[in-house]
Each structure stands twice: as structure tokens, then as C-alpha cells.
Amino acid sequence: MSERxxxxxxxxxxxxxxxxxxxxxxxxxxxxxxxxNLARLTHAPDxxxxxxxxxxQTRPDVLPLSIGDGExxxxxxxxxxVPEMFRYxxxxxxxxxxxxxxxxxxxxxxxxxTLIGDYDNPKVRLPGGGGAPEMATCTGEIFITLKHSxxxxxxxxxxxxxxxxxxxxxxxxxxxxxxxxxxxIITDLCVMQPDADTKELTVTSLHPGVTREQVIxxxxxxxxxxxxxxxxxxxxxxxxxxxxELKARTERHHSEA
Amino acid sequence: xxEFLSLHDAVSRYVADGATVAMEGFTHLIPFAAxxxxxxxxxxxxxxxxxxPDLIYDQLIGAGxxxxxIFSWGGNPGVGxxxxxxxxxxxxxxxxxxxxxxxxxxxxxxxEAGAAGLPLAIxxxxxxxxxxxxxxxxxxxxxxxxxxxxxxxxxxxxxVSIVHAQKADRHGNVLVEGIVGVQKExxxxxRHSIVTVEEVVDDLxxxxxxxxxxxxxxxAVAEAPGGAKPSYTHGYYPRSNKFYKDxxxxxxxxxxxxxxxxxxxxxxxxxxx
Numbered sequence: 001m002s003e004r005x006x007x008x009x010x011x012x013x014x015x016x017x018x019x020x021x022x023x024x025x026x027x028x029x030x031x032x033x034x035x036x037n038l039a040r041l042t043h044a045p046d047x048x049x050x051x052x053x054x055x056x057q058t059r060p061d062v063l064p065l066s067i068g069d070g071e072x073x074x075x076x077x078x079x080x081x082v083p084e085m086f087r088y089x090x091x092x093x094x095x096x097x098x099x100x101x102x103x104x105x106x107x108x109x110x111x112x113x114t115l116i117g118d119y120d121n122p123k124v125r126l127p128g129g130g131g132a133p134e135m136a137t138c139t140g141e142i143f144i145t146l147k148h149s150x151x152x153x154x155x156x157x158x159x160x161x162x163x164x165x166x167x168x169x170x171x172x173x174x175x176x177x178x179x180x181x182x183x184x185i186i187t188d189l190c191v192m193q194p195d196a197d198t199k200e201l202t203v204t205s206l207h208p209g210v211t212r213e214q215v216i217x218x219x220x221x222x223x224x225x226x227x228x229x230x231x232x233x234x235x236x237x238x239x240x241x242x243x244x245e246l247k248a249r250t251e252r253h254h255s256e257a
Numbered sequence: 258x259x260e261f262l263s264l265h266d267a268v269s270r271y272v273a274d275g276a277t278v279a280m281e282g283f284t285h286l287i288p289f290a291a292x293x294x295x296x297x298x299x300x301x302x303x304x305x306x307x308x309x310p311d312l313i314y315d316q317l318i319g320a321g322x323x324x325x326x327i328f329s330w331g332g333n334p335g336v337g338x339x340x341x342x343x344x345x346x347x348x349x350x351x352x353x354x355x356x357x358x359x360x361x362x363x364x365x366x367x368x369e370a371g372a373a374g375l376p377l378a379i380x381x382x383x384x385x386x387x388x389x390x391x392x393x394x395x396x397x398x399x400x401x402x403x404x405x406x407x408x409x410x411x412x413x414x415x416x417v418s419i420v421h422a423q424k425a426d427r428h429g430n431v432l433v434e435g436i437v438g439v440q441k442e443x444x445x446x447x448r449h450s451i452v453t454v455e456e457v458v459d460d461l462x463x464x465x466x467x468x469x470x471x472x473x474x475x476x477a478v479a480e481a482p483g484g485a486k487p488s489y490t491h492g493y494y495p496r497s498n499k500f501y502k503d504x505x506x507x508x509x510x511x512x513x514x515x516x517x518x519x520x521x522x523x524x525x526x527x528x529x530x
Contacts, residue, residue, distance in 0.1 A: 029335055052361060053283050053436045065498045066334030068284025068436045070489055081468075082283050082308070082438050083369040086362040091381050110385075114358075119391050125343045127332030129388060130309075134362040137384045163385025171385040176405055178384060254498040 005235050007188040008147070010207050012038060012243060013235035015099075015145040015186040024048040025097045026090065026135050029067050031145045032099035034246075035186075037063060041242050050089065052131040054080045063250040067130075086131070090138045093177075098139035100132055101146050104157045107200050107221045108171075109144065109164025109182035111136070112157035119159065132162040141180040148187035154220040169199035189215050191232060195224070205230040259429025259452070259472040264484075267451045267477040268294045271417045272303075279306040279415040279447065280313060281368075283438030284334060285491060287313050288421040290484035291453050293522045296320040306415055308364045308439065309334070312487070312504055315341040316522070318354060319514050325355040327413075329364045333508075336501055340508035350511065357392055363410045368439040370412035371446025382408040418447035421485045422470075423492060424461060425454045429472030432461045435491025437468050444470055453481035455493050 005013075015035035019025055021044040027036045029051075037060065040047050048057045053068035057077035064072050073079050080089070089095065103126050104112035113132065117123030136142055142164075146152055156167065163171050164182045172178050185192040191205040203215055204226045216223055235243075262270070272278060272295055280288050292313040295303075304325040305314055312333065317323055319341030331339055344350045359367070366378035379398070389395040389408075396409045420440040422433045431452050433440055444450040452475050463469060472478070484490075487500035507513050 053285070054438070055436065064335070065501065066284045066496070068334075068438075069498075070285070070435070070491055070495055073285070073435045073491060079436055081441070082361070083365040083442060086365045087369075087380075090362065114387075122347060125331075125338070125346050127338070128328065128330050128358050129360040129386070130330035131361045133360040133384075133386045133388065134380070134382050138381065160385065160387040166385050175384060177381060254502070256499065 005240055007207070009235060009240060009243060010232070011145060011147070011186060011188040013239045014191065014207070014232055015143065016042065016239070018143050018184055018186060019044050019047050019097065021046050023096045024050065024094060025099055026050050026052070026095045026131070026139055028100045028132070029064065030101050032101055033063055035145055036099055037246060038239065038243050041246065042239050050095065052082070052085060054082055054085045056080060056089070061249065062253040063246065065254050086134065090131070090134055093138065095139040096141070098135040098142045100135065100142060100144050100162070102144065102162070104152055104154050105144060105146065105164070105185065106154050106157045108166060108169050109185065109194060109199070109201055110157050110160045110166065111144070111162040111164065112159045114159040114161045116158055129161045136162045136164070136181065137178050139179050141183040143184045143186065144182055145186045148189045148215070148218045150218060150220045153218065165194065165199035189218060200224065202226050203229065205232045207232045208234055259425070259475040259478045261429065262477045262479055264291060264294050264453060264479040264481055267479045268298055271449045271451055271476060272298070272300050273416070274300055275302045276416040277304040277306065279413065279418040279443045281307060281418065281420050281438055281440050281443040282485065282488065283308060283436055284311070285436040285438065285489060286421045286433070286440065286485050287311055287488035288419050288453055288484060289313055289486060289488065290481040291419045291421070291451060292317055293525070295322060296518070296522050306413060308361055310339060310342060312339070312501065315339040315508055316518070318342050318345050319351070319508070320518055321351040323354050324352070325357065327357045327359070329359045329361045333501060333504060336505050340505070341514060344511070357394060358388065359392065359395070359410065360388065363395070363408065364413070365439055367410050367413040368442035368446055371414045372442040375412055377409050377411055379407050379409050413446055415443070415447040417449045417451065418443040419451045419453070420444060421453045421481070421490070423454065423490060424456050424458050425452065425478045426458055426461050429475055429478045430461060431470045431472070431475065431478065432463055433468045433470065441468060441470055445474060449476045450474070451477045451479065453479045453484040455482055455484070455490055456480065
């Protein structure tokens, strides 16, 4: 790993590059929000960012702590009610990309944000579904970004809060009006994509300096690697500068009052 | 026609033990002052409905007001868990609570259906999710026209809904601005409603398409300046992100939480008539 950038910066920049200029993107809070706003401030100035609080085409100067920070509303083209957001904009098919994080993801890209353990006797109770279950099926495709570890990348999630391709990879087959689902998982080690036939997540790109062994070690199932593995392009100086300024502004803002 | 009441009297009159209560406000305009009044009046066995329980329900649950929670995302936004909610679910402190969880899309549709006087909401939802396995209020129906399988959930019809807004005029008409969430739907879906406002003014000074809730669909309006803190009121004061971060260590510890409650809720008289 070069000293010029950190592994988490590599992850955020790679995730931001996945968004194309002009995409409409439904943004989850945390890492997805960081990546989506970095895209907007660098290569994708016309990306349309939408948060589930009803803020459409928003251009926050600092990253929101919550999904409904005032900053999102003040810098939005318009703000709609939450029923309108989910009915017209999400279910109505107006969103190209849903950008999500999760607590657990499995080999068929199913996401768990509900709990660890058994439902009636949870070991750890997590926040729950929020906007993700419908975002995952009503948007054109889904990008997922989260840090790579055995705790988060598991063979089978304890609970499918939000469907990727289901327990056997076939959950989207023959379902009408459903999006493509997860097409890219961006971690701090690599990029994974679903296999075209089986839908099992497969490594398609390794970040510079990362070995296959590191990915195998950090994944809770026997991870497969594509026949042709790319090396993920490194962040450029401009991206790193914009990202660091954005995070510094955000840190200052959230420490006030 | 809305009646102007003190927050004390509004809560005392409309929030009964055992009631189904929705205190809405999507991150913005969360009616904390009203929530604290409910805690002070020691209301018990409430079924609490909120898309995002947030700190307000963490406090109500920790204070022992709730027997059931209906929600769709139960975290401290950007910070982590709601530790009072987790303690109730994982360890039954101060009492065990029943939970019924949905997705945001389903709850938003259910509030809208409640406002529309319908028995159910229909959405293209929950495909492939395990949530229908643990929530018996999620069913599936076939569209009578296309045959598409769609999710159905019962509409939300609270006994009382409580929301906060920027201002009311002297007739009790209320203006809501900024992130409007499901507040209008919550008020219209409920049998009774209480709206707390930053201020009462002569003229709402608004525009034709503004979100105005007419006074004649509201039961009580109570003036509660700062009533959404530590969340925010667009145009009045910002969200205290610092408080949301500071809440985490307070809520993690039962004693710290109880001390906080004594000092900040019980010791505070609240707005009397």
C-alpha cells in the first residue's frame, strides 16, 4: 500500500468512480454518502443525489450525519414528503442507482441490517430495514460499499433484510418490475461483482498492493476470483484533496453545538 | 377547530394509558417537548409508532412508557444504536417490549392509507426479504388487473398523533416547512392530534402550495418554542449533531440514563396551563 492514500480512501474513491455523471442515485447514509458526494464534487458534477428524507437533487457542502439533516433540504432542488419519495420516486422507477451499506453481506449479496443471532433472541439488535428493502428492488441497480472483514462478509446472513439474489441466487428470476440488484461491491480490499450465471459474488479487481490471500482471509466463504483480475486504478491527487477537504469540513461542522 | 392548550393539558387529555401513539417527524421536527411531557405524566403501556424511533422513543422506552414499538429504522442516525431500545429488546429493561418492524416504504404507505381512510396500503415491496416471516402484518396479494404479486400492510390509524411544526395562526392552522416527512399523513390518519409549534402568529405568510394543515383537522395546538430540540426546526434552529453523539454514552448505561432523565425531564416542570 502506498503512503499517498489510506485503504479507506482507496475504497471511497473507487466507490465514487462507480457513479456516472448524470446518474440518479438514492444515497444511504455513511460510506455511500461519502462516495456519492465525492463523485459529485469530482468527475460527476451532474449526478442527482436523492436521500430518503425526501430531498431531491441535493448538493450538501458537508456530509450529513443523519438522512434528514437540514443541509440536505437547504441545498436540494425540492423536498417532497416521505410517502411521495417512496411511491413516486423509488417505486415509480426514477432512480438509476441505489447506494447502500450494511452490517452483513453474504455470497449472494443479501444484506442484513436487522440483527445478529436469532430473531426472537437476538445477540445484537441492529437498526432494521429503513429504505433499503425497496431500494434494492425498485432501482435500476445497486452498489454496495463496506469494509472487508470476516464479520461482515459471511457465508449466509443471519437475516435477509434486503435481498441481493436470495439464499440460492435465484430470487430475482421471473419477478416482474425488478431491478438488476447488486452489480458492484466495493471494499477496502477489492471490487466484487456477481457471477453472470450463479450470481455468487466474485472478485473482479484487487486494489494495488492487496493479495488474494488477504481477501480470502477477510471473507467468510470460499471466495472466487474472476479469470481476468484487474488492478483497481489508484486515486488521483485531486480526488484525495477533495475527499480530505470534505471530511475535514464535515468533522468541523458536526463538532459544533 | 383546534383548541389552544398547554402541552401539559393536551397530553393529559389525549394520551391515555394503553393508547396507540404516533409522534412523527423524519429526523426534522421531532416532537421532543411533547415526548418529555408524556414521560413526566408517566403514561404506560403505549403502543408507539414511528418510522425512525430516534432518541425520542429511546427515551420513552427507557422511561417505561412503551409496551410495543412499530417502526422501520431504529438507530441513532450516523452514530449507532438506540441503546435503550436494545436494552428493552435484548434484556427486557425496564420492561420487555413487543416489536413490529417494517420497511420505510411500507410505513410511509401505511400512514398515507390511514390518512386516506383505507384499511390497507399496497406497495411493490418486501420482495425476497425475511421481514414478512417475522411480521404477520405483512401479506401479499395479487393485483386483480395484472396479476402482479404485491405487498399489503394494514393502514396506520393511531389513537393520537403528535407532531411539531414551525407555526400556527390564531385559528390553529399549521404551517410545516422543510423535510415534511409523514407529519400531515400522521395527523390525518389519527383519531386525535396534537401539534406543537415554535410560535403562534397572526398570519402564516405562506404560498399556495405550502404544506398547511387546517386547524379543523387538529384537536390541540400547543406552543412549545424549541420543542424539537435536539432535532431541528427548519428556519429556527439547527440539529444538535453534538447531542446525538453525546447521547450514545448516556444511553449505553442504565444509571447514566436514569440520571439524565431525572435532571432533564422529571425535574423540568414543563409547560403548565
